[in-house]
Amino acid sequence: MAIIYLDYAATTPVANEVTSKMMPYLTSTGIFANPASIQHSLGKQAEKIVEQSRLEIATILNTKSQKVYFTSGATESNNLVLKGLAFSKKHQGKHHIITSATEHKSILDCCKFLETQGFHVTYLRPDKTGLLDLDKLASAITRQTLIVSIMQVNNETGVIQDIAAIAKLCQQKNVFFHVDAAQSIGKLALDLATIKIDFLSVSGHKFYAPKGIGCLVIRDVRAADLMPLFHGGGQEKNLRAGTLPVHQVVAMSAALTLQQQRLQKDWNYLTQLRHCLFNTLSQLEGVQFNGNNQYSVPHIINVSFDDIPSEALLIALHETVAIATGSACNSGAMEASHVLRAMGIEGDRLYNAVRISFGRYTTKAEIKQAGQEICTQVQRLRALT
Ligand SMILES: Cc1ncc(COP(=O)(O)O)c(C=O)c1O
Known part of the structure; x- marks a missing residue:
């Protein structure tokens, strides 16, 4: 058997419809050029397909393409938000982070690290079924709270948190709200125009795209002013240095489009x-x-x-x-x-x-x-x- x-x-697994779409961006007869090499037409073609893919992803999430930043996956996106925000805002005296004790390790381990850097973290505990109590969340928010980070779907239990209600609360209290949506994008419809989420982490390999591609959607990049994790070639508007994997970007957009349908x-x-x-x-x-x-x-x-x-x-x-x-x-x-x-x-x-x-x-x-x-x-x- x-x-x-x-x-x-x-x-x-990667969907067949996705592999067939990504192959033309890998080989010598295809558009394999570096999308940052815009001095020549092959680079420009690669750049064009990256931007087209970015737009497709943004459209599905009902946001603008300029808000989508490609990363290697949700682990990186989560690190970029939490460390990037913490280090850029540290001088403002906002040293408090709220998350839940049921988050993925890429959130919890970031938070543990930030505790060693002078941040204070509240780990909310859910009820017996895994649901968070929003009253507890509301009373945990203080004037020092910088960000609330809550996943939409739990990777071990499948439990869905009410992120629309949490977003509203964070907006009222004027704190940033991050959603680790690694397990929910492509499974649940999400409209970023109606739910105010400041940062959204996405992972392609959870919805039939290859491993090693994801994105971070940032509602207001100026307000966030994230400190980048990597320094280098200035890609992704200086927020995420490193050559963009065009085939992966195309694949993630194709996979999300397929999922949406x-x-x-x-x-x-x-x-x-x-x-x-x-x-x-x-x-x-x-x-x-x-x-x-x-x-x-x-x-x-x-x-x-x-x-x-x-x-x-x-x-x-x-x-x-x-x-x-x-x-x-x-x-x-x-x-x-x-x-x-x-x-x-x-x-x-x-x-x-x-x-x-x-x-x-x-x-x-x-x-x-x-x-x-x-x-x-x-x-x-x-x-x-
Ligand atoms: C909820 C959640 N967050 C983050 C991650 C990490 O995603 P990636 O593999 O894209 O780094 C996962 C993957 O298991 C996950 O389930």
Whole structure:
């Protein structure tokens, strides 16, 4: 049996429609020139396609193309916002940052670093289902608060935060608002003209573009006055030095355009898959779903099986079903999820949690087969203990 890939929240395959669009920007017969080499027509052609892609992305998000800055992905965008803003505004005495304890490590580790640089960070804890309490957020904001950084969709549980309400609150309180939208762009419609988000981090490889491309959308670049992370060739209006990967930029725009066209269709399809998997797994005794079934994207399910540590289940499944414990980790060490811990989940339920995430190319047959295989392995492991 071929392994069934159910780790779409970690990364997605590149869509065929996207690869075919990016190929002409790689090879000697195509437009491979450096888009900054505008002294010659080949460079100008490359620049033109970059700007066209920027406009396509901006149009989908209902913003202006000048507000889109290409980066290598959401990790970089998150670092650029938090460190860039912190260092540029430090002298104004605004040393307070608010985020949630369930953010991705690229936010939390930035915040930890900024704490060593004299900043004070409030880590809001959500309720048991992963939702933030906006009253708690409102009362955490002080005159020293520089920025509130909250993700739209959680990568481990799929829980959706009410970013429209948070944006309103931040506007009233006159603090910057950053949204890590790595897991939501291409999955949820977002209108930047109606929701006032100062900074939005996007990651291409979560929506069928290649790894290594993303962007940061900045509402008012002058007000933000970010300090760049990289210094160099002055690309991206001096905010992000480095040669732009034209093929990646084209790919991200193509992938987002495709996603936009399929948004509702994919959502409906993934909801069917979710129900199917829920039903299969619910046949087992001792199954606990972690997250919020009402405010969630359909394609991420976090579940704990009584008596089965996640590590044992992942080992049992590693050649048949590709699932994960949570965010992809480089160390190889299995750590209990900081997201579930922050939600107040403890004991065996915390250590038994796995994340199952699927996408556009997952078939109903695969979901059924994977669900059965997970049930079989859980029962087998339970029998052993
Ligand atoms: C919520 C969230 N933020 C940030 C990232 C990092 O994105 P990238 O891989 O583009 O650096 C991820 C990826 O796992 C994510 O899920």
